[in-house]
Amino acid sequence: MDNYGAHLGQGRARDSQARRDAVTVEIGYALCSAVFLAAVVFGVVAGPAWAFDLSDAAQGTLVASGATLGAVLFTVRVVSVLNRFARENGAADGPQPSQPGRTNPDS
Structure with a gap:
């Protein structure tokens, strides 16, 4: 392989590593923002159970x-952030070729 080909291979490796790093950061962001959202929602809904003198049934319900609401919003947040990232970065373009240089996995 000549120097030009070797250089292209290194560029692909860097691009691949950069893509993995971007995915890792996005997953971390999705999880952290979802945990924050779930904690805030849980605190807002369940907070009155501890702040006020309510019956045991009311406390349990809150x-x-x-x-439940925190868990649902956690899931929705993670899915929406990761779907947005996939759309913006072309991850939904379809399958990659099975061999370098090929345009169709069946060719």
Whole structure:
């Protein structure tokens, strides 16, 4: 392989590593922002259970509702952030060729 070909291979490796790094950062962002959102929502919904003198049934309902809503919003946030990242970065363009230089996996 000549120097030009070797240089192209290194560029692909750097691009591949950069892509993996970007995916890792985006996953971390999705998880951290989802945890924050879930914690805030849980606190807002379940907070009155501890702040006020409520019956045990009301406290249980508020805590269960806060936990459920927090879990649902956590999931929605992670999925929406990762879907947006995939759309913006072309991950939904279809399968990659099976061999370098080929344009169709069946060719």
